Amino acid sequence: MYCPTSVLLVLLSACLTPLLAKTHRFNWNIGYVDANPDGVFPRRMIGINGEWPNPIVRVKRNDRVVINFHNGLPDRNSSLHFHGLFMKGQNGQDGPEMVTQCPIGPSVNFTYDFTIGNQTGTYWYHSHSGSQYGDGLRGMFVIEKDDEESVPYVYDEEVALSVSEHYHLETPVIMKSFMSRFNPTGAEPIPQNSLFNETKNATWNVVPDRTYLLRVVNMGLFVSQYLFIEDHDLVIVEVDGVPVQPYTVDSLYITVGQRYAVLVKTKPGANRNYRFANVLDMTMLDEVPEDLQLVSTNYVVYNDKVDNPGHYPYHDFEETVGQLKGFNDFELVPLSGERLLPEPDMTIQVNFSMEVLGDGVTYALFNGKSYTPPKVPTLYTVLSSGELAANQEIYGTNTNAYVLHGGEVIELVLNNQDDGKHPFHLHGHNFQVIARSENDPEEPVVYVPDHRGSLQFPKVPVIRDTIEVRPNGYFVLRFVAENPGVWFFHCHVDWHLEQGLALVLVEDPHEIQKLQGNISDNHAKACKEVQVPTQGNAAGHMSFLDLRGQNLQQPPLPNGFTGKGYLAMAVCTSIALYGLGSIYNYGIEDVSQDNSAAVFETLRAILNEHDGE
Numbered sequence: 268m269y270c271p272t273s274v275l276l277v278l279l280s281a282c283l284t285p286l287l288a289k290t291h292r293f294n295w296n297i298g299y300v301d302a303n304p305d306g307v308f309p310r311r312m313i314g315i316n317g318e319w320p321n322p323i324v325r326v327k328r329n330d331r332v333v334i335n336f337h338n339g340l341p342d343r344n345s346s347l348h349f350h351g352l353f354m355k356g357q358n359g360q361d362g363p364e365m366v367t368q369c370p371i372g373p374s375v376n377f378t379y380d381f382t383i384g385n386q387t388g389t390y391w392y393h394s395h396s397g398s399q400y401g402d403g404l405r406g407m408f409v410i411e412k413d414d415e416e417s418v419p420y421v422y423d424e425e426v427a428l429s430v431s432e433h434y435h436l437e438t439p440v441i442m443k444s445f446m447s448r449f450n451p452t453g454a455e456p457i458p459q460n461s462l463f464n465e466t467k468n469a470t471w472n473v474v475p476d477r478t479y480l481l482r483v484v485n486m487g488l489f490v491s492q493y494l495f496i497e498d499h500d501l502v503i504v505e506v507d508g509v510p511v512q513p514y515t516v517d518s519l520y521i522t523v524g525q526r527y528a529v530l531v532k533t534k535p536g537a538n539r540n541y542r543f544a545n546v547l548d549m550t551m552l553d554e555v556p557e558d559l560q561l562v563s564t565n566y567v568v569y570n571d572k573v574d575n576p577g578h579y580p581y582h583d584f585e586e587t588v589g590q591l592k593g594f595n596d597f598e599l600v601p602l603s604g605e606r607l608l609p610e611p612d613m614t615i616q617v618n619f620s621m622e623v624l625g626d627g628v629t630y631a632l633f634n635g636k637s638y639t640p641p642k643v644p645t646l647y648t649v650l651s652s653g654e655l656a657a658n659q660e661i662y663g664t665n666t667n668a669y670v671l672h673g674g675e676v677i678e679l680v681l682n683n684q685d686d687g688k689h690p691f692h693l694h695g696h697n698f699q700v701i702a703r704s705e706n707d708p709e710e711p712v713v714y715v716p717d718h719r720g721s722l723q724f725p726k727v728p729v730i731r732d733t734i735e736v737r738p739n740g741y742f743v744l745r746f747v748a749e750n751p752g753v754w755f756f757h758c759h760v761d762w763h764l765e766q767g768l769a770l771v772l773v774e775d776p777h778e779i780q781k782l783q784g785n786i787s788d789n790h791a792k793a794c795k796e797v798q799v800p801t802q803g804n805a806a807g808h809m810s811f812l813d814l815r816g817q818n819l820q821q822p823p824l825p826n827g828f829t830g831k832g833y834l835a836m837a838v839c840t841s842i843a844l845y846g847l848g849s850i851y852n853y854g855i856e857d858v859s860q861d862n863s864a865a866v867f868e869t870l871r872a873i874l875n876e877h878d879g880e
Contacts, residue, residue, distance in 0.1 A: 287413070288329040288330050288331060288382075289326075289327065289330050289331070290330070290331040290332075290333065291324075291330060291331070291332050291333070292333045293324075293332075293333070293334045293335065294316075294335045294337075295315045295334055295336050295337065296315070296316050296317070296337045296339045297313060297314075297315060297336065297337065297338050297339050297340060297345055297404065298313070298317065298339035298340060299311040299313060299314070299340065300312050300313070300314035300317060300318060302314075302319050302403075304433055304460075304462055304466060304467075305433050305459070305462065305466075305467050306466075306467055306468075307435075307459070307460065308435040308459065310435060310436075310437070311402075311437070312402060312403030313340065313394070313399065313402045313403040315406075319403055319465075320403075320406070320464075320465040321403070321404070321405065321406035322406055323406060323407045323409060323427055324392065324406065324407070324409070325409045325411060326383055326408075326409075326410055326411070327383070327410065327411050327412070327414075328383060328384075328385060328386065328387050328410060328411075328412060328413055328416075329382065329383055329384065329385070329413075330382070330383050331380070331381070331382050331383070332379070332380070332382075332383065333378065333379070333380045334379040334380075335376065335378050336371065336376065336377045336378065336379060337375075337376050338371045338372065338373055338374065338375050338376075338377075339373075340373055341374075342373065343373065343396070343399065343439070344364070344371060344372050344373070344396050344797065345370070345371050345394055345396050345399065345404065346364050346368065346370060346371055346395045346396045347362050347379060347392055347393070347394060347395070347404075348361060348362030348363055348392065348393055348394070348395035349361070349362065349379075349381075349390065349392050349408060350390055350391050350392065350393060350408075350524065350692070351507060351508050351526070351732050352381075352383070352384075352386065352390060352408075353384060353386060353750055354381060354695060354750075354752065355384050355750055356751075356782045356783075357381045357382070358646060358695070358751070358752030358754075358779065358782075358783060359646060359786075359787065359790060360379050361694055361695065361752070361754075361755075362379075363395040363694070363755050364395060364396050364640070364644075365640040365641060365644050365645070365799075366644060366645050366646065366753055366755050366771060367644060367646045367752075367753055368644055368646070368790055369790065369793050369794035369797055369799045370396060370793075370797050370799070371396075371793050371797075372793070372796045372797040375792075375793055375796045375797075377789060377793050378789050383410055386410055386508060387410045387411065388410055388505050388507075388508030388509070388510070388526075388528065389407070389409060389482040389483070389484060389505060389507075389508060389527070389528050390407075390408040390409070390410060390526065391405065391406065391407050391408050391429075391484045391486060391526070392405065392406055392407075393405040393486065397438065397439075397761075397765060398438040398442065398488055398761040398762065398765060399438060400486070401434060401438045401487075401488040401761065402438050405429075405431075407427050407429060407482070407484055409427065409482060410508075419504075419602060420480075420502075420504050420513065420530060421478065422478045422479060422480040422530055423474075423477045423478050424477065424479050424480070425479070425480045425481075425482065426471065426479050426480070426481050426482070427464075427482050428463070428464055428481055428482065428484070429462075429463075429464055429465065429483075429484045429485075429486045430461065430462065430463055430464075430483070430484075430485050430486070430487070430492050430494065430521070430545050431461070431462050431486045431487035431488075432458035432460070432461050432462070432487045432488065432489055432490045432492075432547060433458055433459060433460040433461060433462045434456065434458050434459055434488075435459045438488075441456045442765065444456075445762060445765075446628050446765065446766070447627075447628060448626065448627025448628055450628075450629070451623060451627065451629065452553075452629065453621055453623075453629025453766070454553040455489055455552075455553065455760070455762045455763075456489070456762065457552055457553070457554060457555075457556060458489065458490065458559070459558075459559065460559070460560065460563075461490075461492065461545055461560070461563050463543075463545050463563060463565050467563060468563075468564070468565060468566075469543075469565040469566070470565065470566045470567075470568050470575075471543065471565070471567050472568045472571075473533045473567055473568065473569060475533055475534055475535055475536055475569060476534070476535045477532075478530055478531070478532050479530070479531045479533070480504075480528060480529075480530060481501075481528070481529050481530075481531050482526070482527075482528050483519065483521060483526065483527045483528070483529065484525075484526045485521045485522060485523045485524065485525055485526075486523070487523045488523065488760065488761040488762065489551070489760050489761070489762060490523070490547045490548055490551050490552070491520060491521060491522040491523065491548040491688065491690070491735070492521055492545050492547055493518055493519065493520055493544070493545070493546040493548065493587075493591065494518060494519045494521065494543075494544065494545050495517060495518035495519070495543075495544055496531065496541060496542075496543045496544075496567055497541040497542040497543070497544075497567075497576075498541060499531060499532075499534075499541065499567070500515050500516070500517060500531075500532070501515070501516050501517070501518070501519060501529040501530070501531060502515050502516075502529055502530040502531075502532075503515075503516060503519075503527055503529050503594075503599065504528050504529065504530055505527065506525075506527055506528075506596065506599055506729070506730075506731050507525060507697070507730075507732045507733055508526065508697075509601055509603075509697060509730045509731060510601070510602040510603070511599045511600055511601055512599075512601075512602055513530070514594070514598070514599055514600075516592070516593070516594040517591055517592050518588075518591040518592070518593060519594075520548075520594075520596075522688075522690035522733065522735045522759070523690055523759045523760060523761075524692045524759035525690065525731075525733045526733075533567075533569070534569065536569075537569040537570045537573075538569075538570065538573070539569065539570070539573055539576075540566055540567060540568045540569055540570060540573055540574075540575050540576065541566070541567045541569075541576070542564050542565070542566060542567075542575075542576055542578075542579060543564070543565040543566060543567050544562060544564055544579055544587065545563050545565070546561060546562050546563070546584065546587055546588055547562075547584075548688075549561050549584040550688070555582075559582075560581040560582070561581065561582055561583075561584045561587075562578075562579045562580060562581055562582070562583060562587050563581075564578040564579050595705070596729060596731075597703055597725075598729070599729040600727050600729070601727065601730045603730075604727055605699075605727065605730065606726060606727055607699065607701065607724055607726055607727070607728055607745075608676050608699060608745045608747065610676070611675075611676045611678035611745060612672070612675035612676050612677070613671065613672070613675055613676075613677050613678070614677075614678045614679075614680065614716075615669055615677065615678070615679050615680070616680040616681075616682070616714075617633040617634055617667075617679075617680070617681055617682070618633070618634055618682045618684055618713075619632070619633055619681060619682065619683050619684060619685060619689070619736075619768065620632050620635075620684045620685060621685050621766075622823075623824060624637070624820065624821035624823060624824065625821045625822040625823055625824055625825070626821045628821070629766065630767050630820065630821065631758070631763050631766040631767050631768035632767065633667050633768070633770055634667075636664075636665055636820065637665070637766065637767030637768075637820040637821075638665070638667050638757075638767040638768065638769040638770065638771075639663075639665040639666065639767065639818045639819060640666070640818060641662070641663045641666055641804075641805035641817065641818060642799075642803075642805060642806055642807040642816075642818060643799070643800050643801070643802065643803045643804065643805065644794075644799070644801075645662055645668065645753045645773065645805075646752075646783075647786055647790075647800075647801050647802055647803075648661060648662060648802075648804055648805065649773060649776045649779050649780065650779070650780060650783060650784070650785065650786055650802075651786075651801070651803060651809075652776075652804070652811050653780075655811045655812075656773075656777055656779070656780060657670055657776050657777065658670075658811070658812075659773075660812060660814070661804040661805065661811045661812065661814075662771065662773060662804070663804070663805025663806070663814060663817050663818070664805075664814065664819070665805075665817070665818060665819050665820050666770075666771050666805060667769065667770035667771060668770070668771045668772075668773055669770065669771070669772055669773065670776060671748040671772055671773065671774040671775065672775065673748055673751060673775035673778055674747070674748060674749060674775075675748050676745060676746075676747055676748075677745065677746055677747070677772075678743065678744070678745050679693075679698070679743070679744040679745075679746075679756070680714050680741065680742075680743050680744075681736055681742055682711065682712075682741045683711065683736045683737070683738065683739060683740050684711040684739070685711075685738070685739070686738045687738055688735055688736070688737065688738055689735065689758045689760060689763065689768070690733055690734065690735045690736075690758065690759045691733065691734055691735075691736065691742075691756065691757065692733040692756070692757060692758075692759045693733075693744075693746070693754065693755075693756045693772075694754040694755045694756070695750050695752050695754035695774070696732065696746045696750060697730045697731060697732050697746065698730065698731070698732065698745060699728040699729070699730055699744065699746065700728055700729050700730075700734055700742060700743075701724045701728050701743050701744070701745055702714065702722065702724060702741075702742065702743035703734075703737070703742040703743070704736075704739075704740030705737060705740075706737070706740070707737060707739065707740070708738075708739050708740070709739070710739060711739040711740075712739060712740055712741065714741040714742075714743060728745075733759060748774050748775060750774060751774055751776075751778040751779045751782055752774055752779060753771060753773055753774070753779070754771070754774060755769060755770075755771060755772075756769065756770050756771070756772060757769035757770070767820065786801050786802075804817075805817045806818075
C-alpha cells in the first residue's frame, strides 16, 4: 500500500508528541499575604505559598499540568479557572463553582490535572469563586510553542504584562454594600487605583533596536483600559490566544478577561526614555472621585542615566485618549484564514437588562432570568441523570441553561438593553464575532436577522473568547459545538456576574457522560467538605423532573414600587439617621448617664420597627 511521505510525518508526529510532552507539577497553598500594591494603602492579598504577586505559569503545547491546590484561607471557599483553555474531554478541570465543581472549602485539598492540548498563546488563571480574584488570586498562564515549531513573526525577547483596577477594601466587604437596597441604581464599586504588573509607576528596561513580544492581560474585575507607549507602535499578532495577521496600532483597548500579544520595536538610540501609560476607561464609571488617577504613567527605560519624562496628567482622560487613533478589533483577521461558519443549526438569543427585584437589590437578567446557582453543580447533574441528560428542564429554571447537540453550528445573539459596556467570556470555546453594533445609541438597538442577505458578515471573522458589547448595542457570535462539556458564558465584569449575568451551555450531554464517566473521588471529597450533593437535578432530587425547592431568583417588585422608590427610601432613611444623630449631639447632654442606655434602646426599637415595614 502506498503511503505518502506527508502522511508518514503526521503519523510520526502524533506518536512522538506524547513522548515529548512534559508534566508540570505545582503544590500551591493559597493564603493571605500582606501587601501594598499601589503604594498607598496596605492590605492583604491572596497569594500562593506565602508570596504575592502570583507566579507566571509557562508550559508548552500538549504538556500536562498538575496543581495540588490547598485552600489555606481560613474564612473563604476558593477555586481555580484557567481562562481560555478548552479543557477538551476534561470539563471537570474548568473550575467555576457550582458549574463544573463544588467550592473548595477552607483547609480542603483539590487537584487540578489536565493536558493542555493543541493550544498556544496568552492565557491566565484566576479564582472562580465570586469576585475573589479581585483580592489577588490570579496570574498569567503562557502556552509556548514546541521547540521545533516556527512562529510567523520574529522577536528577541518576551515580556509579560498584566493590568487591573485595584480596590482598598476586600471584595466580601464591597459586595455587602454593592448588593444592597441602599444601592438601588446598581452602581458598580469605584476602584481606588489601577495596577500595572500588580504595582504602580513601573519601569521596563529595554535594549535599543530590539523586538519584544509583549503579552498583555487585563486581570481586573471591572474597568477596561487603554495602553500605549509614547512614540512607539504596537503590532498585534495574537488576540485571546488566536494568532492574527499583523495589525499595527498606536494603542490597545483591553477589557477585563481579554489578552493581546503585540510586537514592540525599540528605537535605535538610547538618548531618552519614554512613557508607558495605562488609562482607566472613565466612561464605565458612574462617578470619578477627585483622588482617582485615571491616567497612570510607567516608563520604558533605554538609559538609566537619563531622567524620565514627567507623568501624564492624572485626570485628563479625554485629552490623553483623544490623541489616540485606536483600533477596531472586529477588523482583526485570524492567521488560520478560517472562514465564516455556515448558517446556524441553533440560535440562542438573550436580551440583557438590569432590574431591581423584590429585595430592593439590582440584578442582571437574561430574558428576565437572573442566573442563580443550582443546588448540585450542573456537570454532576449531567453525569447522574442518564437518559434525561438531554432534557433542559432538569438543569433548573433559573440557571439559564441551554442543551446543545454535538457538531452543530451555534449562533449566540446578545442584545444589551443597558447603557453600559460589558465584556462577555465563553468557557471551553473560541467564537467567531460575525456582527456587532459599533455606535452608542441612546435607546437599545436590537439585532434583527436579515434573511435577505443585505447584512454583510465578514468572510473571515475575528476569532476570540472574550468580546465587549457596546452600550445599548448587540453582538452575534458563532461557534461549533465540538467540545462536550458544561460551559459558562458570563459577563467578566465580576460585579455583574455576582448580579446573575450568566448562562450555561450543556454541550452534548450524553457524550459528556461517555468521556467523563462518574464523578472523581477528588471532586466528591471536596463536595463532602462543603456539604454539597454530587448527584441529582438542580434542586438536588434524584427524581429529575421534580424541581421543588430549587434555588430561585428574588420575586419581582410589588406593583407600583420602582427603583426610584427605593432610591427615595434610601435617601429618606439617610436623612432620618442624620436627624437622629443631630438630636443626640444637641440634646443627649441633658440626659443623665444612667438613662442614656434606655434612650438608645428606645431609638433602636423605633428604627427596627420602621425597617421591618
